[in-house]
Amino acid sequence: MDQPIFRLINISKTFPGVRALSNIDFDLMPGEIHCICGENGAGKSTLIKILSGAYQPDPGGAIEFEGRKRTLTPRLAIELGIQTIYQEHNIFPHLSVTENIFAGLEVMQGLKVDRNTMRQKAAEALDYLHCSFSPDAIAGELSSSERKLVELAKAVIFQRKIVILDEPTASFSSSEIDMLLEVIRKIVATGIAVVYISHHLDEVFRLDGRVTVLRDGVKVMTVNASDITEEELVRSMVGRDVSAFYSRVYYPKGDVALEARGLHGNGVRNISFKAYRGQCLGFAGMVGSGRSELMTLLMGGAKKTGGEVLVDGQEADFNRPSDAIRRKFCYITEDRQQTGLFLKHSIARNSIVANLVNMKDFLISPKHDYAVGERYIQELGTKAENADVVVGNLSGGNQQKVVLAKWFNTQGDIYIFDEPTRGIDVGAKQEIYQIMMELLRQGKCILMVSSDMPEIVSMSDHVIVMKGGQIAGELAREDISEESILNYSIGGSQK
Amino acid sequence: MTSPEKKSIGIFKKNSELQTVVTITVVFIVGVVLYQMINSLINGGTVVYPTFLYPSNILNIMQQVSAVGIMALGMTAIMLTGSIDLSIGMMTSLVAIFIAKAVMDWAISPAMAVIYAVLICVGLELVMGSIISWLNVESFIITLGGMIACRGIALLISNSQEVAMRQNLAWFKSNLVDLFNPEGIKVFGLKLNFPYYVILFFILTAITWAMLKYTKFGRRIYAVGNNPQAAFLSGINVKFTRLMAFVFNGVCVGVGATMQLVRVNTGIITVGQNVEIDVIAAVVIGGVAMSGGKGNVLGAFIGAILMGTITNAMTIMRIQFEWQYLVKGLIIIAAVAGGAASEILRARKSRKGRLAIGQPEHRLQQSANTGSIPPKKGNEQ
Secondary structure, eight states: OOSOSEEEEEEEEEETTEEEEEEEEEEEOTTOEEEEEOOTTSSHHHHHHHHTTSSOOOBTBEEEETTEEOOOOHHHHHHHTEEEEOSSOOOOTTSBHHHHHTTTSOOEETTEEOHHHHHHHHHHHHHHTTOOSOTTSBGGGSOHHHHHHHHHHHHHHTTOSEEEEESTTTTOOHHHHHHHHHHHHHHHHTTOEEEEEOSOHHHHHHHTSEEEEEETTEEEEEEEGGGSOHHHHHHHHOOOOGGGSOOOOOOOOOOEEEEEEEEEETTEEEEEEEEETTOEEEEEEOTTSSHHHHHHHHTTSSOOOEEEEEETTEEOOOSSHHHHHHTTEEEEOSOIIIIIOOTTSBHHHHHHGGGGGTOOOSBOOHHHHHHHHHHHHHHHTOOOSSTTSBGGGSOHHHHHHHHHHHHHTTTOSEEEEESTTTTOOHHHHHHHHHHHHHHHHTTOEEEEEOOOHHHHHHHOSEEEEEETTEEEEEEEGGGOOHHHHHIIIIIOTTO | OOOHHHHHHTHHHHOHHHHHHHHHHHHHHHHHHHHHHHHHHHHHSSOOOOGGGOHHHHHHHHHHHHHHHHHHHHHHHHHHTTOOOOTHHHHHHHHHHHHHHHHHTSOOOHHHHHHHHHHHHHHHHHHHHHHHHHTTOOHHHHHHHHHHHHHHHHHHHTTTOOEEOOSTTGGGGOBHHHHHOTTOOEETTEEOOOBHHHHHHHHHHHHHHHHHHHBHHHHHHHHHHHOHHHHHHTTOOHHHHHHHHHHHHHHHHHHHHHHHHHHHOEEOGGGGTTHHHHHHHHHHHTTOOTTSSOOOHHHHHHHHHHHHHHHHHHHHTTOOHHHHHHHHHHHHHHHHHHHHHHHHHHHHHHHHHHHHHHHHHHHHHHHHHHSSOOOOOTTTO
8 A cells, every 4th residue: 555556746737828737746545536626726636637648748747557668648548457437427328237337348258259258247347336327228318327337337347447537526415425435435445446527515525535735727736624624625715815815896786687486497596686776796607617508597598497587576587698688688698719719700790799689770881890899899999900800810818898789788787797807818817807897887786606716715705516416505795705706615514 | 090982993802712612613614624625626627706605505504503503592691690501412312202282193383383382491491490590500510400300391292203204394494595596695505595484593692682781680690690798788689590591592593403403304312412512512612601600692603513514524524423522522612722721811911910010019018117227137047
């Protein structure tokens, strides 16, 4: 037990403009459970990708496997016995469990596939892991927790040395989580080392292995889970430099612009809140906690199954986004390129598109588009030669400004910002914040979803923390801190 | 900042798709003219004005391309929304047979028969378009099914036989020139023939152009084709917009198919054979992206004329028709590949330009991150 099977020594990873990991040391003992914790963007995913060979670290560090220096590639990682189980399933839905386990690694008998041996081996592994489904079951018909078990059975059969699980319990029920943790303990008993990434701290404590905490790409510590309390763990994940925060002006609270009462649908449950004019209501939570789903629901982009939405005190029932736009909603989506912009089109065309709903004219001249485009280039300080520039050629920050232009042109009142500054450089970030402040000054209402901790802490007047599609807690302005948000979003055991 | 007026002078700069098709058309025409002139020089000893450029021949080309051109307008709308319609060829046959049958056998007046035919096309497109947009299935497959089904209907109502007409649709062929001079105008000893349906082609092109450029509907079509998700969240009814493009196409096919029948005067299944290929080729050569959201009706208009010009020129030059397919095919490939290549070159150029502009900004960002010049120790370790 004293010789680590896998070691990362002084590993860094730099992407253009971002340092995702800095000088990380990490080791993994045979047969241990090693959890990795950190906020969104702390570098967990990058670390996994380095462990699985998908990313090459920057020069200067070293990776040792069983004492030998290695340059990992995804293929070599698999040959060495490292299995990565990603969040999304790597499964062939039309094949049976046995066929899935042995896909590409069939047991051969001469030229013939030895079905009986394969089935027997699969059955033994499933039995060992106490799985309730048969090796002949069709993989596509299994639940998402059972599919995880199929992948774990694979690790047992092929006697893998390391299994990396990336947020395996997202969307699991509590009994499914119990089952998965039980299976992980069994796997570890066979000598396999497990790297476990989860947003749920209680799972980390229940697995009771070692914990490595990352923050902003830096390793904070590695400790035994039994030597630390949940509060201490949360505190180690937060604690940023003051300069990372934006100091903002506060404006007086106006009337209630938007109210949700017991809203259900699109994967969120029982959501109630009030959003005021002149205020920014932040939605915090881990990725996948249902925040964007809630915003799409508010915008009429998904079907509401219960509850009601009130705009300026009047009930509003939106069937599609155009209804919401008519009631002065603006939705700056999370993914500009996928759901916000028309990349092949000019700035002018992008700027007018959302306001088509409100326009009464039958004929619209391209000059009108151009004038609107130019106006917002000036107002927002977009760096573009003119409004005929194709949006796909702009940088991230300038693309975001075009998205803003699209919505400002609708003269909206209620602004939903989903990850307003994702993938935007520092300078443009400040500009976006200033624009948001100007909206608040004008008495508009902002709902902001953000996974960027400093952003949500410094920009929000009030924070709603979501977890598993529900509201886990609410924080008034004086209570907003990284720690209080994390307590609700990943701690959760106290409430 | 450049003013829009100044910008609009370089219309080709804005429309790379138009640039490609115009270049190819000009090169082709110049090539044919040079060939004819050199040919006359060698054979006759003097340079003769090329027959290809006779006004009568140019009008002749227009007559040949009208039907395909009108259908290319509808196909442009459909392809801009990111769909495709393969059924238009067989729908043309169906319309031709229906009108011929209606006028000859069912005693329906030619005018009413044409109106019914357009309504039938709109109805068929409405059905296919509804299935495609509401069930969100591949237009390729649904319209492929539509194509086969149309062929079936057409053969059924004609009992697999041809239906000859007796110039019942001659009105469409009336010569505009005769209005000015009943004797007819002759240039180079050949009578000019400018039938009404060519004017119809021009008018419909202008209407489609204006619809795509100056109306809300046009903007929605482009938005849906470029990014349906973003269009939905921007308040556009994506399904309805897609459906309306099919309905518009129905009108174009109805009219275009009637023109096709006017020219051949016989309702027969071969009338529409391969028409969809010619139409899609014209639209694609014109620079409309198969993926949707990009392109222009003028491009499709020129594309249709180019296709007709190729056929015409090669017939004039007495080149075997087998060669026409080869040349047409190569020109389609050249047009699309050339357009893509120029796009890549342009993107590379603008990226270089952007990097040069972006550099000081980037430096600013770095210093904001670290507060000072970054230490260089990472590399040495």
